[in-house]
Amino acid sequence: MSAFNLSEDQQDCLQELINVAMGQASDQLARYLDTFVHLRVPSIEQVSTTSLSNSLNQEQESVAVVSQGFLGYEGIRGEALLVYQHKDSDCIGNILGYEPDELSIEEQLIDLSSILTTTFLNVFAKQIDNQMSYNAPRLLSSGQDALAVYLQQLSFNCDMALKVKITYQVTDFSFNCDMILLIPESAIIHIKAVIDRILEDY
Amino acid sequence: MTSSVLICDDSNMARKQVVRSLPSHWPVEVQTAKNGLEALDILRSQAIDVLFLDLTMPELDGLGVLQKIQEEGISCSVFVISADVQPAMQVKVLELGATAFLRKPVEAETLMDELQVHGFL
Numbered sequence: 001m002s003a004f005n006l007s008e009d010q011q012d013c014l015q016e017l018i019n020v021a022m023g024q025a026s027d028q029l030a031r032y033l034d035t036f037v038h039l040r041v042p043s044i045e046q047v048s049t050t051s052l053s054n055s056l057n058q059e060q061e062s063v064a065v066v067s068q069g070f071l072g073y074e075g076i077r078g079e080a081l082l083v084y085q086h087k088d089s090d091c092i093g094n095i096l097g098y099e100p101d102e103l104s105i106e107e108q109l110i111d112l113s114s115i116l117t118t119t120f121l122n123v124f125a126k127q128i129d130n131q132m133s134y135n136a137p138r139l140l141s142s143g144q145d146a147l148a149v150y151l152q153q154l155s156f157n158c159d160m161a162l163k164v165k166i167t168y169q170v171t172d173f174s175f176n177c178d179m180i181l182l183i184p185e186s187a188i189i190h191i192k193a194v195i196d197r198i199l200e201d202y
Numbered sequence: 203m204t205s206s207v208l209i210c211d212d213s214n215m216a217r218k219q220v221v222r223s224l225p226s227h228w229p230v231e232v233q234t235a236k237n238g239l240e241a242l243d244i245l246r247s248q249a250i251d252v253l254f255l256d257l258t259m260p261e262l263d264g265l266g267v268l269q270k271i272q273e274e275g276i277s278c279s280v281f282v283i284s285a286d287v288q289p290a291m292q293v294k295v296l297e298l299g300a301t302a303f304l305r306k307p308v309e310a311e312t313l314m315d316e317l318q319v320h321g322f323l
Contacts, residue, residue, distance in 0.1 A: 023305075036287065041258055
């Protein structure tokens with residue numbers, strides 16, 4: 001059986017852990033932007049890393065992507081991608097209240113992404129009695145080829161990954177960003193073990 | 203006297219979490235709903251004393267349920283239990299008539315305190 005085949009209960013449990021983490025990350029974002037963040041139900045699906053770069057570019061004509069690797073105990077690891085449409089990334093300075101030339105767009109995107117990623121993953125880790133460490137976030141070159149190359153070069157270099165997609169929608173500013181977590185097959189096995197421990201209590 | 207309780211959450215685990223957090227000495231009859239539409243069907247067809255309501259759900263979300271409860275004048279105390287802990291959201295649900303807001307994952311002690319504060323225990 002593939003590591004990706006989560007049972008209904010395992011998928012439900014993972015979704016609920018994600019909901020709680022997403023809620024606290026959105027609270028941080030709302031406080032940072034002094035506004036309200038609309039949340040949707042997150043999606044969880046299995047993807048090939050080669051198709052991911054294509055889908056990113058199909059879904060959004062052009063995107064800016066900030067990537068940050070994470071590593072916990074018990075073999076839990078993955079990559080968090082924060083995906084911004086260029087129309088949103090270009091106006092991020094206005095949203096954050098920066099003066100022109102105060103901080104580059106790249107630095108602003110990295111700051112915002114780091115807040116979302118670390119808040120989300122710290123809350124997620126706490127729920128499963130784990131603790132995460134992070135690589136430095138970096139802004140990826142835009143363009144389909146560059147994204148594809150990057151995704152192939154990720155440290156875990158897997159063909160398939162579990163993709164968790166969370167959309168943060170800031171309605172006051174018509175600003176959206178997607179957080180995409182890519183969890184490789186080797187880490188899924190460990191996450192399933194943790195989920196099974198949680199489910200034993202229910 | 204037994205209270206009729208409805209738990210509305212799209213997550214099976216979250217529904218179980220609420221059930222096991224209910225005070226053991228509180229006599230209740232529990233029903234569950236997987237989304238807002240299912241919850242409204244139950245609320246329209248029978249008297250429910252307490253609704254434990256999630257916010258982020260498919261079909262019809264928790265805010266939609268609160269709006270319908272107000273519009274249709276359905277009598278029921280709503281305890282929102284949500285991961286969406288933004289202060290603005292907490293204000294919003296209270297404005298829409300919710301009795302209380304509790305953050306996920308709900309804890310038995312917190313739930314009991316809120317039920318006591320609002321006169322259910």
